[in-house]
Amino acid sequence: MLLILCLCTLLILVLTLLPLSRHPHWFIRGMDFPRLQFMIFAAALLIGHLLLLDRETITAQILIFATASCLLWQLWWILPFTPMWRKEVISSSDNTAKRQLSILTSNVFTPNRNAKALIDLVKQHKPDVLVTLESDQWWQDQLQVLEADMPYSVKCPLDNLYGMHVYSRLPLDEQEICYLVEQDVPSIHVCLTLRTGDKVRAHFLHPAPPSPTENEESTERDAELVMVAKSVAKSHQPVIVTGDLNDVAWSATTRLFRKISGLLDPRVGRGAFNTFHAGYPIARWPLDHLFHSSHFTLRDIQRMPSIDSDHFPLLTRLVFTSPLGNQQEGIKPEKEEVKWSEKITDEQQVSKNDVPTPAE
Template structure:
């Protein structure tokens, strides 16, 4: 009976490990790119348990299968651990020009605006990007307007509203619907105090899921559009937002490769921002990528604001290459 249970669990883990390798973009296939850490923990556990089975043949088979699955998953997630070399250098103090960005998917039905406002007052980011913000949130955040005179409002009640609050002047602002008619993104230049211009893209594509898009195609297309837009540019660039994709997925890897942008989390940690309510089911959905014009001062996950996402706070140092 014990061998049967371990064999069945191994078969299930093999199915979910192989599912993302299928050519299909259906959510049933792509969703298994998300819990690679959890799958790795389970397959490592199964590898250990398999050593204690009675049958030498079954033991050898299950240890081999689970061991290979564990190794495969670890290869994907290893760059987002401290065991991997950092991709973005740590800036040396004293910092020159910095850009501090707080990205927060607020969860539209969550009305704990005071918790987000408190975080903003404590950390004083230069940019605040809010996602899933509707008219209620737009009004609730009016108290921060005095510190953020430059704003872009795109209030929607479909879970894809987006607002940008900036201490820096904004130029060439565009609210675009790149792939889907009801999924916005914000694109603009930040004008720094030294008059340097930083190109910024703020994104929140829809995820592959049974309740939204049944395939990952719209999300993947939006990320590819942005990647191709920035790849031939030499200007300082930042891309951030809730991409509804994990840092280690093939899509995000392709985005980094095509765009040439860097990920400051590589070699530093996962900074899992979702799901705030389930500690054993968390992965990095909120991202920040940037061009070689920046080094990293800090990156940290913020405390809960009663959303299903934790806010992400990143401070980049502009090195003016």
């Protein structure tokens, strides 16, 4: 029994310590994803130590200390995405229709053929903007029925799992489809005009994940996130960045994105809103994101029902509160993190100047 507990403690130590290296290999970066599962494993292991070991021995004390440290470290990353944390974005009860902006983000999963489920969600909730990821020509043809109510659109149908579409009830100007880091991985950038007449700079992203079948390292994904973060950091315009970022809300790189960009995460203090994998309840994490500038407060954020994709759609309702922003503040970068962000973009030879700046 002691040997089993020692091996389990060694395992949770390795799983916890690996991401600290910041090595971009897909396996190491993948350890950012199941932090909640690691936390549960560490908690169960700690209970086992306390019940089964003689706590007077040095071996038991070392095992208990190591496991408790891993538990607390994983909890430190997870806790902000629970109601026990202070909300980063103020809740709004403003029902003024012209000040609201609702966005439905949905990775449809290209082979999925249940377009009706997504169309029904759009008709039921009437979002101002629909963003689809992994949408090919078939999906574009099916979603054409939405164009009567959502006449503004940007379409980039691809059959490589990186197609993107944006449908909107609100005017979209300065539209650009860009391939910021990889030649076959697009992003969409637009100027969105609110009903108040205010212009919003919007970026829709879907960088490729680090994985054995995609990119062996996370450098391409990280570079796209950082270059967009740097681009919006000094903007005085209202800004929204949304999409499937193939990174979890509690990873070091998503945290770096928040720090460099200065954008806010409405999930902080509310919940994780795990959108992937829809088919495996015990292995879910938040891959679909929406970040915004301090010009907005939050009306509501919801994970929508399954549309037979491997992702759940995410519906976010914002309220445009101030043309000059308000007192909401995100997290600030340390000097070492700024250097890390520069290293990421330098290695991929990309720049914030490569990112379109609609509405500027």
